[in-house]
Amino acid sequence: MLDAPVLVLIDLEDQAGACAPTGPALELLTAARRLSGDVVALCLRAPDAPGAAAIAGAGASRLLVAELGDRSALAADAADAVVAAARAVGPGAILVVSDYRGKELAGRASVLLGSVAVSDAADLEEVDGELRASKLVLSGSWSTTVSVAPQAEGTPIIALRPGAVEAEAQPGAAPLEAEALAVEPAAETAAVELVSRESASAATGPALGEARTVVVGGRGVDGDFDLVRSLAEPLGAAVGATRVACDEGWIERSAQIGQTGETISPRLYISLGVSGAIHHTSGIQGAGTIVAICDDSEAPIFEMADYGVVGDVTEVVPQLVEELERLRG
Numbered sequence: 001m002l003d004a005p006v007l008v009l010i011d012l013e014d015q016a017g018a019c020a021p022t023g024p025a026l027e028l029l030t031a032a033r034r035l036s037g038d039v040v041a042l043c044l045r046a047p048d049a050p051g052a053a054a055i056a057g058a059g060a061s062r063l064l065v066a067e068l069g070d071r072s073a074l075a076a077d078a079a080d081a082v083v084a085a086a087r088a089v090g091p092g093a094i095l096v097v098s099d100y101r102g103k104e105l106a107g108r109a110s111v112l113l114g115s116v117a118v119s120d121a122a123d124l125e126e127v128d129g130e131l132r133a134s135k136l137v138l139s140g141s142w143s144t145t146v147s148v149a150p151q152a153e154g155t156p157i158i159a160l161r162p163g164a165v166e167a168e169a170q171p172g173a174a175p176l177e178a179e180a181l182a183v184e185p186a187a188e189t190a191a192v193e194l195v196s197r198e199s200a201s202a203a204t205g206p207a208l209g210e211a212r213t214v215v216v217g218g219r220g221v222d223g224d225f226d227l228v229r230s231l232a233e234p235l236g237a238a239v240g241a242t243r244v245a246c247d248e249g250w251i252e253r254s255a256q257i258g259q260t261g262e263t264i265s266p267r268l269y270i271s272l273g274v275s276g277a278i279h280h281t282s283g284i285q286g287a288g289t290i291v292a293i294c295d296d297s298e299a300p301i302f303e304m305a306d307y308g309v310v311g312d313v314t315e316v317v318p319q320l321v322e323e324l325e326r327l328r329g
Contacts, residue, residue: 002126004092005038005062007085007155009078009105010055011097012047020051023210024097026058026167028160032095033059033170035126040064042085044072046178056173063176064088066183073197075104076189082109084183086155093131093148095124098159099209106157112186115154118146122164122265122286133158136285161286162209163265208255211238213268214287216257218242218280220273220294220313223250228272231317234324240264242280258283272313276301293317 010025021029032039041060045067055063066081082105086094094109096102103119110117121133131148148156208214215237217228225239232239240262241255257264258280265286272293274280281304284290292305295312302308309316 002036002092002129004036005040005089006032006036007040007042007082007089007091007094008032008060009082009094009096009102010041010043010047010060012043012045012051018050019045019048021047021055021058022097023167024099024162026054027162027165028095028097029055029058029060030168031124031160031165032093035093035124035131038062040085040089040091041176042066042081042181043178044068044078044081052176052178053173056176057169057171058167059170059173060176062089063178064181065178066181068183070194070197073101074189074192074194075101076108076192077183077185079105079108079112080185080189081181081183082157083112085181086113088181091155094155094157096157096159098161102159106159110154110157113154113157115156116148117157117159118148119159120263121158121160124158124160124164131156131158135161161263161265163212163267163286206236206238208238208240208257208262209264211264211266213237213270214240214257214264214266215270215272216240216242216274217245217251217272218274218294219244220275221245221250222273223248224314225251227313227317230321231270231272234321234328235268235270237268237270238266242274242277271301271305272317274301275299276304 008028011022012019013022039060040062041055042064046065071077098120106117118133120135123134125132134145213235215232240257241251246253246256259282263283267288269287270291290305291307292301293309293316297310
């Protein structure tokens with residue numbers, strides 16, 4: 001275990017009128033609890049009472065709140081808050097979610113702290129006082145582990161991929177009293193103006209980057225994403241797509257998975273009509289179990305699939321949905 005606390009940046013979301021930590025944020029707290037007995041949570045707006053209880057239940061022993069308002073969506077503002085918290089707490093490590101904003105703020109904060117940043121980490125552990133982060137590189141063809149040694153100055157920042165850790169609640173956690181954190185934005189941060197912000201979703205259900213199950217449509221569905229959703233909905237899965245499907249306009253660009261889209265780490269990945277081109281499969285290397293349904297027996301996706309079905313998706317998927325309904329009674 002680290003001798004110093006671990007600082008965790010907590011993203012909040014509005015759920016049915018409540019302000020609660022996101023799933024990946026709770027995963028970060030679980031990861032931090034395995035590194036240190038002292039976990040400090042940093043929120044960029046105040047959570048409500050149930051949200052604060054969830055943060056405590058996931059392992060936080062202290063709660064800092066920096067009220068940034070709408071500017072919390074900007075990586076530079078979030079980085080300034082992380083730096084202010086790091087200087088107040090003196091953590092041994094800082095954990096953030098490895099999404100677009102998280103990777104950008106990790107880079108900026110590490111420069112300001114004179115430290116290092118590791119992005120897209122899929123695993124994190126402490127070994128003899130050092131942090132060891134594992135990740136996939138070169139389109140998933142190599143697995144690498146980097147070691148970050150303790151530093152006299154600066155704090156290492158690790159951007160952990162959603163789904164890398166299973167969030168675990170800590171029963172009987174004491175309530176947390178929020179502590180206000182003052183943040184002085186840098187001149188370059190203040191020069192950026194947030195004009196507008198819109199949350200885009202490719203489908204109902206869980207967010208693509210956070211989902212435990214993802215059903216993906218490729219060229220083989222021939223634009224029929226109702227077929228994809230018919231399987232995703234009973235599984236409580238997110239809907240994803242290949243670049244070709246997005247290029248054809250069959251689904252929103254936010255659903256794209258791969259080298260130029262989302263990188264996902266679901267427990268279960270199901271592909272429908274996906275051939276398995278490298279620019280797509282590079283985004284699913286962190287998946288637990290891969291199921292492929294495709295009518296081309298020579299498709300590269302079958303080389304990495306745990307289970308494969310060679311057949312027409314328009315015939316296989318309805319049978320699969322029917323079987324799911326039968327099993328659920």
